[in-house]
Amino acid sequence: MEEKNLTIGDIAQALHVSKTTVSRAMSGKGRIGEETRRRVLDYVEAHHYSPNVVAQGLAQNKTFNIGVVMPGDSNISELPFFQSCMLGICRTASSAGYDVLISMVTGEDISQLRRAVTNRKVDGVILTRTLTEDASVRYLMETEVPFVAVGSTDDGEVMQVDSDHRGACRELTDRLLAQGLRKIALIGGDERFVVTGSRLRGFQEAVAARGGADAGIRADVTLNVRDMETAERAVERLVRRETECIVCMDDFLCGCVLNALQARRIAVPGQIRVASFYDSTVLENRLPPVTSIRFDMEELGGKACEQLLHVLNGEPAKRRILLGYEVHMRESAGGCLDKV
Amino acid sequence: MEEKNLTIGDIAQALHVSKTTVSRAMSGKGRIGEETRRRVLDYVEAHHYSPNVVAQGLAQNKTFNIGVVMPGDSNISELPFFQSCMLGICRTASSAGYDVLISMVTGEDISQLRRAVTNRKVDGVILTRTLTEDASVRYLMETEVPFVAVGSTDDGEVMQVDSDHRGACRELTDRLLAQGLRKIALIGGDERFVVTGSRLRGFQEAVAARGGADAGIRADVTLNVRDMETAERAVERLVRRETECIVCMDDFLCGCVLNALQARRIAVPGQIRVASFYDSTVLENRLPPVTSIRFDMEELGGKACEQLLHVLNGEPAKRRILLGYEVHMRESAGGCLDKV
DNA sequence: TTGTACGCGTTATCAC
DNA sequence: GTGATAACGCGTACAA
Numbered sequence: 001m002e003e004k005n006l007t008i009g010d011i012a013q014a015l016h017v018s019k020t021t022v023s024r025a026m027s028g029k030g031r032i033g034e035e036t037r038r039r040v041l042d043y044v045e046a047h048h049y050s051p052n053v054v055a056q057g058l059a060q061n062k063t064f065n066i067g068v069v070m071p072g073d074s075n076i077s078e079l080p081f082f083q084s085c086m087l088g089i090c091r092t093a094s095s096a097g098y099d100v101l102i103s104m105v106t107g108e109d110i111s112q113l114r115r116a117v118t119n120r121k122v123d124g125v126i127l128t129r130t131l132t133e134d135a136s137v138r139y140l141m142e143t144e145v146p147f148v149a150v151g152s153t154d155d156g157e158v159m160q161v162d163s164d165h166r167g168a169c170r171e172l173t174d175r176l177l178a179q180g181l182r183k184i185a186l187i188g189g190d191e192r193f194v195v196t197g198s199r200l201r202g203f204q205e206a207v208a209a210r211g212g213a214d215a216g217i218r219a220d221v222t223l224n225v226r227d228m229e230t231a232e233r234a235v236e237r238l239v240r241r242e243t244e245c246i247v248c249m250d251d252f253l254c255g256c257v258l259n260a261l262q263a264r265r266i267a268v269p270g271q272i273r274v275a276s277f278y279d280s281t282v283l284e285n286r287l288p289p290v291t292s293i294r295f296d297m298e299e300l301g302g303k304a305c306e307q308l309l310h311v312l313n314g315e316p317a318k319r320r321i322l323l324g325y326e327v328h329m330r331e332s333a334g335g336c337l338d339k340v
Numbered sequence: 341m342e343e344k345n346l347t348i349g350d351i352a353q354a355l356h357v358s359k360t361t362v363s364r365a366m367s368g369k370g371r372i373g374e375e376t377r378r379r380v381l382d383y384v385e386a387h388h389y390s391p392n393v394v395a396q397g398l399a400q401n402k403t404f405n406i407g408v409v410m411p412g413d414s415n416i417s418e419l420p421f422f423q424s425c426m427l428g429i430c431r432t433a434s435s436a437g438y439d440v441l442i443s444m445v446t447g448e449d450i451s452q453l454r455r456a457v458t459n460r461k462v463d464g465v466i467l468t469r470t471l472t473e474d475a476s477v478r479y480l481m482e483t484e485v486p487f488v489a490v491g492s493t494d495d496g497e498v499m500q501v502d503s504d505h506r507g508a509c510r511e512l513t514d515r516l517l518a519q520g521l522r523k524i525a526l527i528g529g530d531e532r533f534v535v536t537g538s539r540l541r542g543f544q545e546a547v548a549a550r551g552g553a554d555a556g557i558r559a560d561v562t563l564n565v566r567d568m569e570t571a572e573r574a575v576e577r578l579v580r581r582e583t584e585c586i587v588c589m590d591d592f593l594c595g596c597v598l599n600a601l602q603a604r605r606i607a608v609p610g611q612i613r614v615a616s617f618y619d620s621t622v623l624e625n626r627l628p629p630v631t632s633i634r635f636d637m638e639e640l641g642g643k644a645c646e647q648l649l650h651v652l653n654g655e656p657a658k659r660r661i662l663l664g665y666e667v668h669m670r671e672s673a674g675g676c677l678d679k680v
Numbered sequence: 681t682t683g684t685a686c687g688c689g690t691t692a693t694c695a696c
Numbered sequence: 697g698t699g700a701t702a703a704c705g706c707g708t709a710c711a712a
Binding site: 347348349359360363364367369370391392394395396397398399400 | 704705706707708
């Protein structure tokens with residue numbers, strides 16, 4: 001089927017032209033006669049020739065690979081995120097002639113990323129999660145490798161593509177408050193994740209905009225919740241305080257919260273309302289249907305990759321891109337008020 | 341920090357030796373004086389030199405990349421699987437000096453895989469899921485690229501590393517039957533997945549071993565269940581038939597089943613027992629705790645990578661490797677009988 | 681033990 | 697418009 005190891009030289013020889021000509025015909029760069037161009041292209045087509053990208057890379061000091069850093073220790077809740085994000089990245093990378101090299105980073109151990117970079121295996125890097133004190137970010141900055149982060153960073157220097165978590169959380173919270181709820185709570189995960197901070201701010205902004213404590217609003221925030229046990233404790237406390245609504249920062253936490261409520265025989269949304277983020281399949285099959293915010297993670301990955309490619313091509317790229325969201329009001333938070 | 345673009349030639353020049361010597365010192369191949377060897381290595385160390393793997397590859401016709409094919413359209417249930425599997429693959433690949441290039445394959449569209457292969461970007465490939473009629477497998481076989489599949493294939497020719505799904509399902513089923521249960525059911529996903537067939541066989545073997553219909557055992561099998569709706573229908577039917585125990589082929593399905601039961605106010609394990617596969621975090625936070633089978637997916641990925649590396653190095657490799665499992669009996673299926 | 685010369689497959693720089 | 701020729705960074709017969 002595939003002609004084995006056909007090289008540009010073989011073609012040149014067969015067609016009685018020089019390698020240069022063949023190269024030009026393929027790349028489209030440099031002047032070349034229309035007729036010879038056709039001849040070469042036809043031959044290439046007929047013999048299923050495809051250039052050796054490694055050799056191309058060596059000549060141009062490129063790899064046509066982009067590195068993607070994935071956390072090796074993430075919660076299940078975020079997995080659909082990484083999966084979809086990856087899909088978006090691979091799609092746009094692939095259609096631009098690039099491949100995706102992945103490096104798993106667990107905790108502070110960035111050895112895989114370091115390997116990929118020092119071995120010159122990648123032209124640029126995409127980070128799929130950012131911490132407030134990120135070893136990967138630090139490393140990439142000091143090695144001056146082009147990179148873009150999915151998810152925001154405090155460092156204004158790094159290129160970033162993110163969903164508007166702050167705006168999303170603000171709007172969700174606002175809608176809940178608009179229903180007349182006054183005792184509202186926010187439950188979130190690891191506070192070292194930048195995204196946790198963004199959502200927290202959105203939450204606080206919404207509360208403040210509605211008058212805050214002066215307007216009789218009681219806003220409860222619990223962070224660093226990460227498993228059934230901590231969720232249990234948080235829920236117990238919130239129930240005791242007669243909280244009317246719990247906003248969960250992600251679907252995994254929300255699952256824990258729902259369990260905790262179920263175990264205490266507290267009806268949702270009857271006795272307490274619940275809303276969440278991501279709207280992933282983790283909750284898709286939960287009862288009752290959970291009010292949630294949906295992000296297009298594939299688009300997120302795609303845009304990030306797009307930005308990186310711009311940088312690699314020396315084209316201008318925006319330093320920060322904020323993508324939209326959709327609020328899906330469902331039964332868990334008192335039903336279908338709206339659907340943006 | 342990193343010396344920019346230091347080449348083997350630069351080192352040779354600085355040390356007044358030939359490039360060959362430097363090359364030998366680094367690779368360890370060929371004879372070389374212990375003293376010069378040290379000198380070179382010291383210099384390399386001091387200047388943070390690391391060889392250009394792309395150039396190495398071009399010279400040796402290798403890439404030091406292994407391709408990993410991931411499904412772009414998988415159920416959430418399988419995600420922890422891919423994540424962990426990936427981790428195992430990356431770990432062992434990395435420690436062998438290889439990097440991981442990923443190709444997303446959605447449905448019949450194997451264009452990304454095809455690209456990686458025709459562009460000679462990978463030395464071998466790992467498949468993280470196999471279908472009964474697998475486009476990737478077919479392609480890889482006809483292009484004669486070394487590859488190993490995680491998960492079994494009917495084709496005896498392909499190298500495969502898999503968990504013992506059949507044995508696991510047999511043992512789980514047997515243990516349930518040992519409790520005296522007689523009306524037992526199996527719910528599974530897409531029957532085109534080879535793994536679905538393996539588990540089905542294990543289930544049937546266990547039933548047969550206990551005497552089957554002759555011994556008054558009624559075994560119900562429902563495949564191609566993939567969402568809340570189909571699960572709902574299956575559960576309704578099983579409940580009507582007074583099924584005593586439902587074995588779910590994966591945790592996602594199990595989640596659906598639990599929901600369906602919850603919606604009908606059927607107590608678990610009081611009125612019906614439930615068991616599942618994978619034991620992922622998808623169910624970890626469910627109530628009641630679900631009896632489940634646990635596989636070490638990271639080991640699975642690691643072993644697969646190991647096998648592939650053997651092939652790439654021309655070393656002997658087993659054509660089929662079967663990894664173990666652990667049965668965790670928990671409340672959902674009547675409690676702690678055993679813990680293997 | 682060490683060095684020379686060439687090849688890997690491609691692009692870039694000049695000449696023609 | 698086309699073609700030698702030299703890089704790109706490294707491995708490796710072969711020679712010394």
